[in-house]
Amino acid sequence: MFKPISLLLTGLLAAGPLLAQTEPNKSPATKDADKPPTVKEPAKKPADQSPPPAPGVSPAIAPNTSTDASAKPQVDKNPPPLDPKNMDTSVKPADDFYLFANGGWIKSNPVPPEFSRWASFNELAEKNNDALHEIADKASGGAAPKDSAKKPKADKTSSADVQKVGDFYASGMNESAVDTAKAAPLEEQFKKIDAMKDRKDVLKMIGQFHSMGLHAFFFFISGQDDKDSTKIIAQAYQGGLGLPDRDYYTKEGPDSQKIRDQYVEHVTKMLTLAGAPADRAAADAKKIMALETSLAKPARTRVELRDPQKNYNKMKQADLQALMPDFNWSDYLKELKLTNPGDINVGQPDFFKAANEVFKTTAVEDWKPYLRWHLIHDMAPTLSSDFVNENFRFYEATLRGTKQIKPRWKRVVTKTDDELGEALGKLYVAEKFPPEAKARALEMVNNLKDALADRIKTLDWMDQPTKDQALKKLAAFQVKIGYPDKWRDYSALKIDRTSYAQNVLRADVFEVDRLMKKIGKPVDRAEWGMTPPTVNAYYNPNMNEIVFPAGILQPPFFDPKADDAVNYGGMGAVIGHEMTHGFDDQGRQYDAVGNLRDWWSKASADEYDKRRKVVVAQYSAAEPIAGMHINGELTQGENIADIGGVKLAFTALQKAIAKKGPQPKIDGFTPEQRFFLGFAQIWRNNQRDEDLKLRLNTDPHSPGRFRTIGPLSNFVEFQKAFDIPDSSPMIRPANERVNIW
Numbered sequence: 068m069f070k071p072i073s074l075l076l077t078g079l080l081a082a083g084p085l086l087a088q089t090e091p092n093k094s095p096a097t098k099d100a101d102k103p104p105t106v107k108e109p110a111k112k113p114a115d116q117s118p119p120p121a122p123g124v125s126p127a128i129a130p131n132t133s134t135d136a137s138a139k140p141q142v143d144k145n146p147p148p149l150d151p152k153n154m155d156t157s158v159k160p161a162d163d164f165y166l167f168a169n170g171g172w173i174k175s176n177p178v179p180p181e182f183s184r185w186a187s188f189n190e191l192a193e194k195n196n197d198a199l200h201e202i203a204d205k206a207s208g209g210a211a212p213k214d215s216a217k218k219p220k221a222d223k224t225s226s227a228d229v230q231k232v233g234d235f236y237a238s239g240m241n242e243s244a245v246d247t248a249k250a251a252p253l254e255e256q257f258k259k260i261d262a263m264k265d266r267k268d269v270l271k272m273i274g275q276f277h278s279m280g281l282h283a284f285f286f287f288i289s290g291q292d293d294k295d296s297t298k299i300i301a302q303a304y305q306g307g308l309g310l311p312d313r314d315y316y317t318k319e320g321p322d323s324q325k326i327r328d329q330y331v332e333h334v335t336k337m338l339t340l341a342g343a344p345a346d347r348a349a350a351d352a353k354k355i356m357a358l359e360t361s362l363a364k365p366a367r368t369r370v371e372l373r374d375p376q377k378n379y380n381k382m383k384q385a386d387l388q389a390l391m392p393d394f395n396w397s398d399y400l401k402e403l404k405l406t407n408p409g410d411i412n413v414g415q416p417d418f419f420k421a422a423n424e425v426f427k428t429t430a431v432e433d434w435k436p437y438l439r440w441h442l443i444h445d446m447a448p449t450l451s452s453d454f455v456n457e458n459f460r461f462y463e464a465t466l467r468g469t470k471q472i473k474p475r476w477k478r479v480v481t482k483t484d485d486e487l488g489e490a491l492g493k494l495y496v497a498e499k500f501p502p503e504a505k506a507r508a509l510e511m512v513n514n515l516k517d518a519l520a521d522r523i524k525t526l527d528w529m530d531q532p533t534k535d536q537a538l539k540k541l542a543a544f545q546v547k548i549g550y551p552d553k554w555r556d557y558s559a560l561k562i563d564r565t566s567y568a569q570n571v572l573r574a575d576v577f578e579v580d581r582l583m584k585k586i587g588k589p590v591d592r593a594e595w596g597m598t599p600p601t602v603n604a605y606y607n608p609n610m611n612e613i614v615f616p617a618g619i620l621q622p623p624f625f626d627p628k629a630d631d632a633v634n635y636g637g638m639g640a641v642i643g644h645e646m647t648h649g650f651d652d653q654g655r656q657y658d659a660v661g662n663l664r665d666w667w668s669k670a671s672a673d674e675y676d677k678r679r680k681v682v683v684a685q686y687s688a689a690e691p692i693a694g695m696h697i698n699g700e701l702t703q704g705e706n707i708a709d710i711g712g713v714k715l716a717f718t719a720l721q722k723a724i725a726k727k728g729p730q731p732k733i734d735g736f737t738p739e740q741r742f743f744l745g746f747a748q749i750w751r752n753n754q755r756d757e758d759l760k761l762r763l764n765t766d767p768h769s770p771g772r773f774r775t776i777g778p779l780s781n782f783v784e785f786q787k788a789f790d791i792p793d794s795s796p797m798i799r800p801a802n803e804r805v806n807i808w
């Protein structure tokens with residue numbers, strides 16, 4: 068569904084594709100982390116996922132933390148929409164606007180030990196987590212931490228959802244049962260792996276893994292046909308890795324080698340925890356590294372994966388069979404209960420061709436440790452503390468610099484959201500999402516749409532026939548706000564209190580089954596690709612839709628008591644960002660009904676390309692940490708969306724002001740100044756160096772500072788609002804500015 072991660076507002080966390088989920092807010096649970104779209108993120112297209120991100124992110128148990136002691140900074144419960152405390156007025160806007168707007172916050176908000184980055188997204192996600200905690204705890208029959216007088220509204224929720232959420236949460240919080248079980252929940256799969264005798268068994272096992280949402284060898288999921296968006300077809304994508312990206316296997320240099328050595332050490336430890344003798348585990352880890360490297364080398368880079376035309380290679384099963392003569396696709400598909408899959412899109416044919424060689428030349432005895440490792444790795448957050456802690460140590464502490472694992476309840480709440488997101492989300496919106504918020508957000512969306520329509524009509528670089536098509540596409544945008552109209556039906560999924568890991572496994576099987584059953588059926592346009600509490604947003608090109616979950620419709624993005632200026636600077640820019648994705652380097656290749664189809668005249672496409680290249684060059688010049696630049700090609704879609712989003716929101720604010728009449732200064736700032744301060748504050752963040760490096764390698768979003776000053780340096784209205792001289796480092800010379808949307 069969604070396509071590239073890049074269409075999310077904030078990226079995934081970084082690491083990976085799946086991670087993509089949110090940014091800052093949640094750390095992806097391991098499993099999801101590299102899971103292809105499939106499992107938890109139903110809508111996501113595999114492409115993004117290819118790289119298994121850092122899995123273990125949040126999950127591990129912290130050594131001491133049975134408590135909920137969370138290390139987040141004290142937050143004022145009722146701050147003004149623009150809190151002067153968060154600014155640093157000793158810095159001039161013309162010298163460093165990001166610090167002027169956020170310097171106070173940056174100083175008083177060091178990254179808490181359990182985070183690798185601390186941003187406005189995290190602050191809000193923490194607040195949402197508290198609400199989810201209360202809901203899950205109540206559903207489980209536990210003592211609600213607060214507000215215990217408030218009951219979920221029974222009329223909007225079903226007792227079946229309460230049972231599932233409550234039992235899932237209770238199974239995860241039963242730490243002593245989880246610790247006693249150790250790796251026992253994986254025993255059945257271990258036995259099957261050990262019993263493999265030949266490559267036919269290996270193939271069958273890979274199919275079974277995929278039917279359970281476990282990652283190995285490649286990704287196989289369902290998704291909309293890029294060139295006929297009314298159809299759902301099977302999709303095969305590159306995958307099979309344990310490090311956050313294929314480049315981690317191929318890059319030269321001591322830093323990369325060090326991470327590879329640490330990875331091998333981590334794999335060794337995990338195999339040892341699951342019962343292998345130390346020397347055997349060490350030898351197996353090396354084999355696993357070799358196998359994964361042989362899958363990484365033929366895999367496309369993240370920049371290459373941005374080209375949807377190249378990822379579109381629809382073929383018959385027989386053609387795929389010809390591409391992989393040694394891998395029996397009929398036998399494989401039987402494991403997914405797909406006897407007649409129809410056309411299959413093979414995202415990266417060269418990868419699958421190479422994978423055939425890997426399959427053919429790898430001995431059965433070498434497949435065993437690889438499959439064991441991926442089983443353990445995917446399931447680690449649901450196993451005993453030794454697995455959880457080791458998983459945290461490598462994926463969070465080593466790769467991201469996180470100092471301390473999150474308390475157990477936070478990890479279990481996140482997992483509940485991953486596995487039962489629309490059951491938990493239903494309870495969440497019944498309690499926490501006021502209908503007025505939806506109405507106000509919709510009004511903003513409509514104003515932004517008008518602003519973009521005006522902009523398209525007056526573009527000087529686009530010809531009329533292309534403008535007509537662009538306007539048609541804009542008019543066709545589907546808008547989703549808050550939560551789904553139709554909730555997912557989990558009634559066929561069994562959740563009980565017996566075993567946390569078994570609950571997760573069953574939920575993943577249920578999800579894969581749901582996705583596989585979609586193949587050949589009409590597209591469900593009501594479906595959501597994010598859960599309601601998520602602090603994020605997305606554009607989905609196949610649906611041609613923009614989606615804003617309830618979770619993000621709160622301060623600092625959207626504040627019912629704030630003036631329009633601040634709300635348009637925050638949520639307005641977010642809405643503008645998602646709309647612009649429909650016209651970024653990837654989104655512009657899709658038409659009004661979500662098909663990958665070129666609707667551009669050659670002349671307009673050439674003009675677009677010229678401007679796109681300026682964006683790439685501007686961001687490539689930025690060096691957020693010594694020796695590492697922003698990857699301008701990888702981040703171009705997000706940067707284009709940031710640059711366009713803030714401009715559209717500004718135009719929409721002007722329209723709102725024109726309707727209401729001139730607005731007064733507040734706290735000494737004009738509405739225009741408050742707009743830009745509101746914009747800057749949504750990107751405030753502090754970040755550990757390790758996390759920054761990982762994201763520069765993998766995240767299609769630029770770091771927060773550059774998401775602020777990058778767009779503003781191109782925007783003359785910003786210069787005017789703060790009366791900034793041409794010589795300021797915050798401003799680009801007029802002839803170097805980029806102006807696309």
Ligand SMILES: [Zn+2]
Nearest residue numbers: 073074075076
């Ligand atoms: Zn985005």
